[in-house]
Amino acid sequence: MQGVCATDKRGSKELGSEELVGWDEVMQGVVVNSFEGDATDIARQKAEERNYSEFSSYTATVASWRVIKPVYNRDICIDCQNCWVWCPDTSIVSRDKQMLGIDYDHCKGCQVCVEVCPTNPKSLLMFAEHEDLDKALAQWPQKEKKEK
Amino acid sequence: MAEKYDVQEVEVWDGNYAAAHALRQAQIDVVAAYPITPSTPIVENYGQFVANGYVDGEFVMVESEHAAMSGCVGAAAAGGRVATATSSQGFALMCEVLYQASGMRLPIVLNVVNRALASPLNVRGDHSDMYLGRDSGWIQLDAFNAQEAYDLNLCAFRIGEHLSVRLPVMVHQDGFVTSHTAQNVNPLKDEDAYAFVGDFVPHEEMLDFSRPVTYGAQTEEDWHFEHKAKQHKALMDSRAIIDEVFADFEKKTGRAYKRVESYMIEDAEVAIVALGTTVETCILAAKQLREEEGIKVGVVSPRCFRPFPFDKIREALENVNAICCLDRSSPGGAMGALFNEVSAALYSTQKRPLVTNYIYGLGGRDFSIAEAKRIMKEQKAHADAGYITTEIQQFSGLRGPKLGFFETKRR
Numbered sequence: 368m369q370g371v372c373a374t375d376k377r378g379s380k381e382l383g384s385e386e387l388v389g390w391d392e393v394m395q396g397v398v399v400n401s402f403e404g405d406a407t408d409i410a411r412q413k414a415e416e417r418n419y420s421e422f423s424s425y426t427a428t429v430a431s432w433r434v435i436k437p438v439y440n441r442d443i444c445i446d447c448q449n450c451w452v453w454c455p456d457t458s459i460v461s462r463d464k465q466m467l468g469i470d471y472d473h474c475k476g477c478q479v480c481v482e483v484c485p486t487n488p489k490s491l492l493m494f495a496e497h498e499d500l501d502k503a504l505a506q507w508p509q510k511e512k513k514e515k
Numbered sequence: 516m517a518e519k520y521d522v523q524e525v526e527v528w529d530g531n532y533a534a535a536h537a538l539r540q541a542q543i544d545v546v547a548a549y550p551i552t553p554s555t556p557i558v559e560n561y562g563q564f565v566a567n568g569y570v571d572g573e574f575v576m577v578e579s580e581h582a583a584m585s586g587c588v589g590a591a592a593a594g595g596r597v598a599t600a601t602s603s604q605g606f607a608l609m610c611e612v613l614y615q616a617s618g619m620r621l622p623i624v625l626n627v628v629n630r631a632l633a634s635p636l637n638v639r640g641d642h643s644d645m646y647l648g649r650d651s652g653w654i655q656l657d658a659f660n661a662q663e664a665y666d667l668n669l670c671a672f673r674i675g676e677h678l679s680v681r682l683p684v685m686v687h688q689d690g691f692v693t694s695h696t697a698q699n700v701n702p703l704k705d706e707d708a709y710a711f712v713g714d715f716v717p718h719e720e721m722l723d724f725s726r727p728v729t730y731g732a733q734t735e736e737d738w739h740f741e742h743k744a745k746q747h748k749a750l751m752d753s754r755a756i757i758d759e760v761f762a763d764f765e766k767k768t769g770r771a772y773k774r775v776e777s778y779m780i781e782d783a784e785v786a787i788v789a790l791g792t793t794v795e796t797c798i799l800a801a802k803q804l805r806e807e808e809g810i811k812v813g814v815v816s817p818r819c820f821r822p823f824p825f826d827k828i829r830e831a832l833e834n835v836n837a838i839c840c841l842d843r844s845s846p847g848g849a850m851g852a853l854f855n856e857v858s859a860a861l862y863s864t865q866k867r868p869l870v871t872n873y874i875y876g877l878g879g880r881d882f883s884i885a886e887a888k889r890i891m892k893e894q895k896a897h898a899d900a901g902y903i904t905t906e907i908q909q910f911s912g913l914r915g916p917k918l919g920f921f922e923t924k925r926r
Contacts, residue, residue: 390744396620397742398719399729407725
């Protein structure tokens with residue numbers, strides 16, 4: 368599943384679909400290259416600009432692990448970046464401090480982003496994996512009044 | 516720039532101090548350590564060398580042995596020459612990380628000053644900790660005295676760091692009997708020792724920012740087996756490099772080491788196989804028996820416990836009639852490890868000599884020359900009878916009723 372700011376390589380294959388080679392061809396010590404070619408200054412590049420290697424998890428999708436998914440509502444979000452900070456799988460895509468959406472190739476549906484979202488109503492809510500995104504947004508709850 | 520240490524041609528060093536000096540001369544980048552008897556003086560003395568300016572490197576005191584080996588793994592993956600020391604319970608706590616180090620192919624040098632494992636708690640020397648490490652994927656070299664502890668440390672860096680090996684190496688010495696007994700040691704001059712060890716050559720180092728790498732990846736049933744097989748092959752193939760490094764060391768120093776040491780084995784009709792300081796006891800006993808009773812006794816010892824020298828053990832022992840393997844570790848419901856492995860090697864020979872097993876010296880119990888001679892004479896009796904006349908596994912130096920297990924079916 369391709370998503371926000373995706374490159375050709377992000378989630379381009381199922382985890383475990385790589386070519387299986389024999390013991391004589393595996394890398395010594397399971398030391399895995401993160402990027403193809405020279406990666407000097409890679410820290411200054413955005414994920415979608417980086418040439419991730421075949422064995423980087425970035426190029427594999429694990430979307431099938433998820434049974435519920437977070438849905439993002441741009442109309443309510445205040446771009447506080449809380450979800451970006453807390454996401455344990457770097458699956459909140461944000462550029463120039465503006466929240467863009469969710470990397471559904473790597474999101475495991477843990478719901479942490481929903482928990483930490485401070486808006487009322489929340490800008491992220493969990494829905495069933497099969498739920499259509501437009502239908503999910505159509506059912507968004509109203510603002511709750513504060514109880515005294 | 517590290518200060519030069521003026522070593523004499525002959526120094527009076529115990530095994531620990533000899534090992535500490537070898538580590539200093541190798542100019543290690545990181546030593547991460549936690550003290551434990553009887554290996555403490557190795558890192559204590561090394562720390563003093565660092566404090567006095569004799570080492571250009573980091574000395575990291577950590578909160579446990581698990582952390583010590585973890586620090587070594589991190590520093591080695593980062594691309595440095597790394598070493599530490601431990602014993603017994605500390606070694607046991609390190610165990611999880613030992614497998615990580617070998618699986619990641621990191622050439623760390625670990626001095627293990629052999630000591631019994633609790634319970635009951637015991638600080639004396641036996642080989643329980645050395646045996647605990649035998650499936651960990653490390654190269655294991657065994658020193659019988661202080662000189663060898665020094666020499667094998669220098670060799671260990673050369674072997675482990677060799678680009679076709681890249682595996683961690685343990686250098687074992689017996690707790691107290693070697694580690695705390697001052698003996699004459701002939702060290703190399705600092706510059707000669709370093710020239711022998713050579714500069715550290717980083718390989719796939721994490722500090723190469725142009726080529727970021729992941730250490731410690733997860734593999735399941737689709738990849739794990741191939742990686743472990745490749746690692747095992749590297750360990751098996753290290754035999755040739757060990758021979759090469761030992762040969763080079765002999766050229767530099769005149770001191771010869773072999774993966775299997777044998778003494779008076781050429782004409783031997785019976786033999787003892789042992790590890791550690793017991794080898795020297797057995798050599799004395801064998802000489803005396805040859806003089807006193809004309810029994811042709813030989814002594815054989817795997818200097819290199821891992822990779823197990825299946826080939827060389829077979830060569831050394833295939834013409835002997837009866838062999839006793841001495842295991843200084845409680846075998847926990849099996850025959851001793853040395854017995855099992857030596858027997859397996861000899862089973863593929865034409866002659867299939869008689870092999871018996873003694874468990875001895877647990878928790879530092881003394882093993883005397885007289886007892887070694889008694890065991891040798893017992894092997895002579897097996898050889899003359901053509902079958903094993905006692906139980907196959909027996910206990911040496913144990914109080915109480917005679918304890919033994921299993922009888923031969925070859926009579």
